[in-house]
Amino acid sequence: MKILVTGAAGFMGSYVVDSLIARGDCEVFAVDDLSGGFERNINPESHFEKLDLRDREKTRALIEKVKPELLYHLAADASEGRSQFTPVSATERNFLAYMYTLVPAIQHGLKRVILTSSMSVYGAGSVPFSEDMKPAPEDIYGISKTAMEEATMVLSKVHGFEYVIVRPHNVYGPRQNLSDPYRNVIGIFINCLLNDKNFYIYGDGNQNRAFTYIDDFNPHFVACGFADNVVGEIINLGPSEEHTINELAKIVLSNFYSDGNIPAHLVPKHVPLRPQEVVEAYCTNDKAKKLLGYKTSTTLSLGVAKMIAWAKSMGSQKFKYLENGLELDSPQAPETWKQQLI
Numbered sequence: 123m124k125i126l127v128t129g130a131a132g133f134m135g136s137y138v139v140d141s142l143i144a145r146g147d148c149e150v151f152a153v154d155d156l157s158g159g160f161e162r163n164i165n166p167e168s169h170f171e172k173l174d175l176r177d178r179e180k181t182r183a184l185i186e187k188v189k190p191e192l193l194y195h196l197a198a199d200a201s202e203g204r205s206q207f208t209p210v211s212a213t214e215r216n217f218l219a220y221m222y223t224l225v226p227a228i229q230h231g232l233k234r235v236i237l238t239s240s241m242s243v244y245g246a247g248s249v250p251f252s253e254d255m256k257p258a259p260e261d262i263y264g265i266s267k268t269a270m271e272e273a274t275m276v277l278s279k280v281h282g283f284e285y286v287i288v289r290p291h292n293v294y295g296p297r298q299n300l301s302d303p304y305r306n307v308i309g310i311f312i313n314c315l316l317n318d319k320n321f322y323i324y325g326d327g328n329q330n331r332a333f334t335y336i337d338d339f340n341p342h343f344v345a346c347g348f349a350d351n352v353v354g355e356i357i358n359l360g361p362s363e364e365h366t367i368n369e370l371a372k373i374v375l376s377n378f379y380s381d382g383n384i385p386a387h388l389v390p391k392h393v394p395l396r397p398q399e400v401v402e403a404y405c406t407n408d409k410a411k412k413l414l415g416y417k418t419s420t421t422l423s424l425g426v427a428k429m430i431a432w433a434k435s436m437g438s439q440k441f442k443y444l445e446n447g448l449e450l451d452s453p454q455a456p457e458t459w460k461q462q463l464i
């Protein structure tokens with residue numbers, strides 16, 4: 123089977139490619155424009171092409187050449203908090219790039235798409251979010267993911283391909299981009315410590331989140347391409363155990379300084395919540411348990427320890443702010459970005 127993975131040099135996409143190659147029964151094509159991914163993540167046994175999916179003609183040509191039967195779509199501008207300040211990027215890299223990929227894929231024999239959506243589609247609904255709740259996104263990223271979900275369902279109904287929509291939440295682990303100051307809270311905290319800097323917590327830190335270690339996510343996500351019982355389903359994929367950001371901060375600090383000697387200057391600082399940031403955001407996972415046999419095997423403390431070990435082996439990274447700045451560089455943008463405090 124020919125499989126195309128987009129976002130293949132990114133964090134989650136690179137694990138998908140590795141797992142598909144390890145199966146040994148498929149030919150894996152991989153694309154990424156390296157805007158957020160890294161060459162080091164690219165599996166050499168995949169057929170990799172550096173491609174910006176916003177380039178409609180080149181994307182069409184690649185799909186025509188590959189004719190993928192199965193598509194794992196992960197490419198995205200996944201910066202939820204920044205999306206209010208970069209709405210064009212979120213729309214182009216998420217919704218538009220997906221349409222540029224999906225449409226020729228349908229024309230060339232696509233059998234199934236696995237769409238990486240997000241918990242952001244639930245917005246500020248009542249927690250825990252369950253799949254039967256109507257999407258009510260609070261931010262531009264969530265709007266783009268909702269549109270991608272809806273378009274998938276409509277096009278599937280009309281054109282007959284299968285789909286599985288997966289809603290991950292706060293996936294973390296080795297290979298995650300440590301140098302992005304806009305997203306990946308665990309990576310930001312760790313990279314700040316690697317740089318001997320204190321980190322910032324938006325709001326009072328009592329907002330609740332569930333965090334998913336990559337090894338608890340990836341096998342179930344990959345299985346969505348092959349299992350029969352998940353076709354046409356929307357699935358929350360991740361743990362149901364929630365933690366506050368303050369708890370997370372303590373876990374990161376205590377694992378980073380496992381001898382207990384946390385330097386006094388590394389006390390986290392609190393700054394205002396980012397605009398549209400949802401305070402309570404975690405999901406049920408009954409459906410993932412039932413359909414995919416989901417099980418949380420890695421506690422947050424263990425997963426953070428593993429990520430810290432990897433990050434220490436990588437060394438401190440310089441945070442990379444957008445070269446051309448925000449699309450909407452307004453007073454509402456967090457000071458952490460405006461003053462490049464992270």
Ligand SMILES: NC(=O)c1ccc[n+]([C@@H]2O[C@H](COP(=O)([O-])OP(=O)(O)OC[C@H]3O[C@@H](n4cnc5c(N)ncnc54)[C@H](O)[C@@H]3O)[C@@H](O)[C@H]2O)c1
Nearest residue numbers: 129132133134154155157158159174175197198200292293
């Ligand atoms: N990590 C999480 O916690 C999380 C949670 C929910 C949903 N998701 C979704 O999962 C997917 C993967 O996320 P990730 O955390 O691995 O992020 P990531 O940034 O590591 O991976 C995304 C990849 O997409 C690539 N990309 C972006 N725009 C592109 C374009 N126009 N053409 C080609 N490639 C492009 C980037 O270079 C990057 O390698 C995304 O769709 C994201 O929205 C992630």
